[in-house]
Amino acid sequence: MSISTIEARADAMPDQPQTDPRILRERKERRLRIVMPITAILLALGLWEFLVWYNEVPHYLIPAPSLIAKTLVEDWASLMQSAAFTVKLTLMSLALAIVGGVALGMLFALSRPLEMSLFPFAVIMQVTPVIAIAPLILIYVSNTFVALLICAWIVAFFPILSNTAIGLRSADHNLRDLFRLYQATPWQRLRYLLIPSALPYFMAALKIAGGLALIGAVVAEFVAGTAGQNTGLASRILESSFRNEIPRMFAALFLVSLLGVVIFLITSWLSRAVLGHWHESEIKREG
Amino acid sequence: MLDRPEASNLIEMRDVGKRFANGTVAIRDMSLTIRDGEFVSFLGPSGCGKSTALKMISGLLSVSGGQLAVNGHPPGQGRDNADIGFVFQDATLMPWATVFDNVYLPLKLSGRSRAEARSRVEEALAMVGLANFAKAYPRELSGGMKMRVSIARAMVTRPKLLLMDEPFAALDEMTRAKLNDEVLSLWRSHGLTVIFVTHSVFESVYLSSRVVVMAARPGRVVHDIPLPGGYPRDASYRMTPEYTESCRMVSNALEGTMDHVDLNH
Numbered sequence A: 001m002s003i004s005t006i007e008a009r010a011d012a013m014p015d016q017p018q019t020d021p022r023i024l025r026e027r028k029e030r031r032l033r034i035v036m037p038i039t040a041i042l043l044a045l046g047l048w049e050f051l052v053w054y055n056e057v058p059h060y061l062i063p064a065p066s067l068i069a070k071t072l073v074e075d076w077a078s079l080m081q082s083a084a085f086t087v088k089l090t091l092m093s094l095a096l097a098i099v100g101g102v103a104l105g106m107l108f109a110l111s112r113p114l115e116m117s118l119f120p121f122a123v124i125m126q127v128t129p130v131i132a133i134a135p136l137i138l139i140y141v142s143n144t145f146v147a148l149l150i151c152a153w154i155v156a157f158f159p160i161l162s163n164t165a166i167g168l169r170s171a172d173h174n175l176r177d178l179f180r181l182y183q184a185t186p187w188q189r190l191r192y193l194l195i196p197s198a199l200p201y202f203m204a205a206l207k208i209a210g211g212l213a214l215i216g217a218v219v220a221e222f223v224a225g226t227a228g229q230n231t232g233l234a235s236r237i238l239e240s241s242f243r244n245e246i247p248r249m250f251a252a253l254f255l256v257s258l259l260g261v262v263i264f265l266i267t268s269w270l271s272r273a274v275l276g277h278w279h280e281s282e283i284k285r286e287g
Numbered sequence B: 001m002l003d004r005p006e007a008s009n010l011i012e013m014r015d016v017g018k019r020f021a022n023g024t025v026a027i028r029d030m031s032l033t034i035r036d037g038e039f040v041s042f043l044g045p046s047g048c049g050k051s052t053a054l055k056m057i058s059g060l061l062s063v064s065g066g067q068l069a070v071n072g073h074p075p076g077q078g079r080d081n082a083d084i085g086f087v088f089q090d091a092t093l094m095p096w097a098t099v100f101d102n103v104y105l106p107l108k109l110s111g112r113s114r115a116e117a118r119s120r121v122e123e124a125l126a127m128v129g130l131a132n133f134a135k136a137y138p139r140e141l142s143g144g145m146k147m148r149v150s151i152a153r154a155m156v157t158r159p160k161l162l163l164m165d166e167p168f169a170a171l172d173e174m175t176r177a178k179l180n181d182e183v184l185s186l187w188r189s190h191g192l193t194v195i196f197v198t199h200s201v202f203e204s205v206y207l208s209s210r211v212v213v214m215a216a217r218p219g220r221v222v223h224d225i226p227l228p229g230g231y232p233r234d235a236s237y238r239m240t241p242e243y244t245e246s247c248r249m250v251s252n253a254l255e256g257t258m259d260h261v262d263l264n265h
Helices: A002-012 A021-054 A065-074 A076-110 A112-127 A130-140 A144-169 A173-181 A186-224 A233-242 A246-275 B050-058 B099-109 B114-127 B143-155 B173-190 B201-207 B235-239 B241-257
Strands: B009-019 B025-035 B039-043 B065-070 B084-087 B161-165 B193-198 B210-215 B220-226
Touching: A021 A065, A065 A076, A065 A246, A076 A112, A076 A144, A076 A186, A076 A233, A076 A246, A112 A144, A130 A144, A130 A186, A144 A186, A173 A186, A173 B084, A186 A233, A186 A246, A186 B099, A233 A246, B009 B050, B009 B193, B025 B050, B025 B065, B025 B193, B025 B220, B039 B050, B039 B201, B050 B065, B050 B161, B050 B193, B084 B143, B099 B114, B099 B143, B114 B143, B143 B173, B161 B173, B173 B193, B173 B201, B193 B201, B201 B241, B210 B241, B220 B241, B235 B241
Parallel strands: B039 B193, B039 B210, B084 B161, B161 B193
Antiparallel strands: B009 B025, B009 B065, B210 B220
């Protein structure tokens, strides 16, 4: 898709030499965009390390980054097992939120009465803090994993539902008229008009829901505590705090953050890949 | 019901009315006959129902009174919508689709494959001078080019009737003049019938063989003015006494419709 855009641009504009100052400036900026954050993070870690060493802060209060790294390596196998559990929980709840949110969003877009009667339930589910419902769900659902899944799903589901419903209604009214004029079937209207119009809304929701699914998973794990054999990263944080193993707490915390960052990067990349060639939100401005 | 009109009458409106659900009367008792091959402008102040009339002819809006027949059929019934091309005030392109796919849309909706439609789409793009822009996206085009894509899309089904709803209102004067000439040449070379909605006296006089002047509250036809000027027309037509005289005549007719318009609001 992006290739065709470039070709069209090449048609419209004369060839620009590679030494164009604008291109050089752009390259330099791209390099800076990677170098600057990494440098900043390394500096912050160095400062942390130095302050802990200089003030002789005991490791059970604030461990030095080097100790956290060491713990990460030493506990690698067990931490990875927990990380895999949290990843599975997060991704499954996100997938179910997408399926449920899109399906219900489509029904809402098709039928106003249905939306009016069901929307309050969705809102109630959204505004009630999951941490307050989680204990109930853990009581009613005997399988812990399923209970955790439901908790994370509740959190991630709403933005997808609401944005899908809004997005499907957001198609330009003149384009709707055009489709009517050419006697488009309902399927054609959905496929060629409503879904593309809804995509930017859906992508925005996906970015939010990805983060929310992780938060939901972590919160639910906290409520569930360390029960059960399979436990995720949040349970490891809880467990380490009981045992006063602060470095391992930090190590697990680091993995949770890392997971959040990875989810964010993937959803952002996906959004750019899907919308980059046409939607204002993802188009890079020139000049 | 309406008798089948003579072959030369493409559109017949008899006492056509349009009342919206909220009670607003958009059009009252509009009677009009448009013959095959005419270039007719609907001219009037905003709120005079000119766009409403156009949408009723296209079948996008229902008629709430009187009879309307396009090619002998009530709109939306017993006819192929491919016979009608519609150009909106905005270019109304799908931003996610290339120029090619935008123009291909009407053929795609009628079930034609890309391969089958390719030559038709390329022909339509060549018609508006955008043959090299098939792969571009709408956001890469200027306002005038977007409008050309919109015209190519309307022409791709090879319609008999082209309905244009203030298509160039948002464009600058020079682009508008150029597109006016292009529409005129399309009309002549393809044997089209064009109904052109505008609020510009000069545009309506330059283009049309006949100007229908409408008034507001309620929307109705107040004058139906055949224009003397022949075709082909180009920029030099604007210098002729015929053009000046037509502009004066149409302006006066339009001013008559504004008498009871409250200018204070």
